[in-house]
Amino acid sequence: MTQTTSGASGAGATAGGPAFDAPTVIRTKRDGGALSDAAIDWVIDAYTDGRIADEQMSALLMAIFLRGMSGAEIARWTAAMVASGRRFDFTDLRRAGAPGRPLALVDKHSTGGVGDKITIPLVPVVMACGGAVPQASGRGLGHTGGTLDKLESIPGFSAELSEAQIRHQLEGIGAAIFAAGELAPADRKMYALRDITATTESLPLIASSVMSKKIAEGTRALVLDTKVGSGAFLKDEAEARELARTMIDLGTAHGLVTRALLTDMNTPLGAAVGNAIEVAESVDVLVGGGPPDVVELTVALAAEMLDAAGVDGIDPAETLRDGSAMDAYRTLISAQGGDPDAALPVGAHSETITAGHDGTMGEIDAMAVGLAVWRLGAGRAAPGQRVQHGAGLRIHRRPGEPVAAGQPLFTLYTDTPERFAAAIAELDGGFSVGDAAPAQRPLIIDRMV
Ligand code: URA
Numbered sequence: 001m002t003q004t005t006s007g008a009s010g011a012g013a014t015a016g017g018p019a020f021d022a023p024t025v026i027r028t029k030r031d032g033g034a035l036s037d038a039a040i041d042w043v044i045d046a047y048t049d050g051r052i053a054d055e056q057m058s059a060l061l062m063a064i065f066l067r068g069m070s071g072a073e074i075a076r077w078t079a080a081m082v083a084s085g086r087r088f089d090f091t092d093l094r095r096a097g098a099p100g101r102p103l104a105l106v107d108k109h110s111t112g113g114v115g116d117k118i119t120i121p122l123v124p125v126v127m128a129c130g131g132a133v134p135q136a137s138g139r140g141l142g143h144t145g146g147t148l149d150k151l152e153s154i155p156g157f158s159a160e161l162s163e164a165q166i167r168h169q170l171e172g173i174g175a176a177i178f179a180a181g182e183l184a185p186a187d188r189k190m191y192a193l194r195d196i197t198a199t200t201e202s203l204p205l206i207a208s209s210v211m212s213k214k215i216a217e218g219t220r221a222l223v224l225d226t227k228v229g230s231g232a233f234l235k236d237e238a239e240a241r242e243l244a245r246t247m248i249d250l251g252t253a254h255g256l257v258t259r260a261l262l263t264d265m266n267t268p269l270g271a272a273v274g275n276a277i278e279v280a281e282s283v284d285v286l287v288g289g290g291p292p293d294v295v296e297l298t299v300a301l302a303a304e305m306l307d308a309a310g311v312d313g314i315d316p317a318e319t320l321r322d323g324s325a326m327d328a329y330r331t332l333i334s335a336q337g338g339d340p341d342a343a344l345p346v347g348a349h350s351e352t353i354t355a356g357h358d359g360t361m362g363e364i365d366a367m368a369v370g371l372a373v374w375r376l377g378a379g380r381a382a383p384g385q386r387v388q389h390g391a392g393l394r395i396h397r398r399p400g401e402p403v404a405a406g407q408p409l410f411t412l413y414t415d416t417p418e419r420f421a422a423a424i425a426e427l428d429g430g431f432s433v434g435d436a437a438p439a440q441r442p443l444i445i446d447r448m449v
Helices: 022-030 037-049 054-067 071-083 119-128 147-151 163-172 185-196 203-216 237-253 276-286 292-308 316-321 324-335 366-378 417-427
Strands: 106-110 133-137 175-179 221-228 257-264 272-274 349-354 359-364 392-395 408-414 431-434 444-448
Touching: 022 037, 022 054, 037 071, 037 185, 054 185, 054 203, 071 185, 071 203, 071 237, 106 119, 106 133, 106 203, 106 292, 119 133, 119 147, 119 175, 119 276, 119 292, 119 316, 119 324, 133 147, 133 203, 147 175, 147 276, 163 175, 163 324, 175 324, 185 203, 203 237, 221 237, 221 292, 237 257, 237 444, 257 292, 272 276, 272 366, 276 292, 276 324, 276 392, 292 316, 292 444, 316 324, 349 417, 359 366, 366 392, 366 408, 366 417, 408 417, 408 431
Parallel strands: 106 221, 133 175, 221 257
Antiparallel strands: 257 444, 272 392, 349 408, 359 431, 392 408
């Protein structure tokens, strides 16, 4: 039998008192029922205010993880998360030097991957092409890295921006990358809780988490890089497609031009995974080099963003060749207190894994690499923990490349060498050197509108 929570039937309802209580809401979802709009509004509001304990929210998140949510529940859950905080509106802003023209506000969000540093070269490319990017970014979640953890490895860089500073940067230089702060505070609390309660890999929870921040941040257009594969939260293509469709529908319902690319996340992106090491690789891309997969995805996402925002006439790939994207990067990093010329931290200790025999590099499992880098200290084991900015891993041989016995395959970096054993154990079985190159997979699987 399907139950639905309603105000009057919630245990603990009293005249003029709370209409719901947490155990009733948890029980409804645990038993496969649907949460009513009023129950969802109450849960999100009460959790944001601290009237629902983390233990209770953990139980509810696990019930949602196991039972799922209908489209109507996801839509209401997302709207309630947006309403838990402020919603920025930048439609009054005009670009410095172009007083009549509204900003072409556009952003992208990735559902999380390994070596996914794309935001770092992408935002400057879009700036150089005339877009304006208000980007609320996150920290690492599970085995995936967070853009803020990576950017904070740049000496002086701060993502703690006031609304006034975000507005100033959007008008003056065309981008701001900031911690969500007062936007969707319900997501901030739940994101940390999901990370430590094994409730991250849930379609309704990912869709509402991503979209609540993106709706609240004040962008007008959005491109979703929806990852699929071993290193993604959703491994199955049909599920990843459903996630993309759900997020597109949520964005459209809230007035955002929303599109998605479905992209492969079986192999890490690029050759660098970690914090500062990914910033360094992003700079390689910005000066016209870098790994081909990172360049391909950066250019494809930029083209999609510019199209969604109605900006045309500039080839995003050209901004990597002519130096204008690198100029925009320097401007952005400096505006947020960072020194784009400062040396980036590298873990004080390194360990290199070499090939035992000649052959061809086989598949490199993104999940194994993500967990290894997390073990090295690039991610958190508990909420609020400091990450090591110099922790990371370099891939020396990409799938399909020839390998000679004794050649380096991976170099691992950390400040705490006692972490090497656990990191190397994570990599065990996550790569192989064989006789033949693995089958090639397209990086961009599909485009969805
Ligand atoms: N990114 C988010 O913002 N939230 C998720 O749940 C997963 C990826």
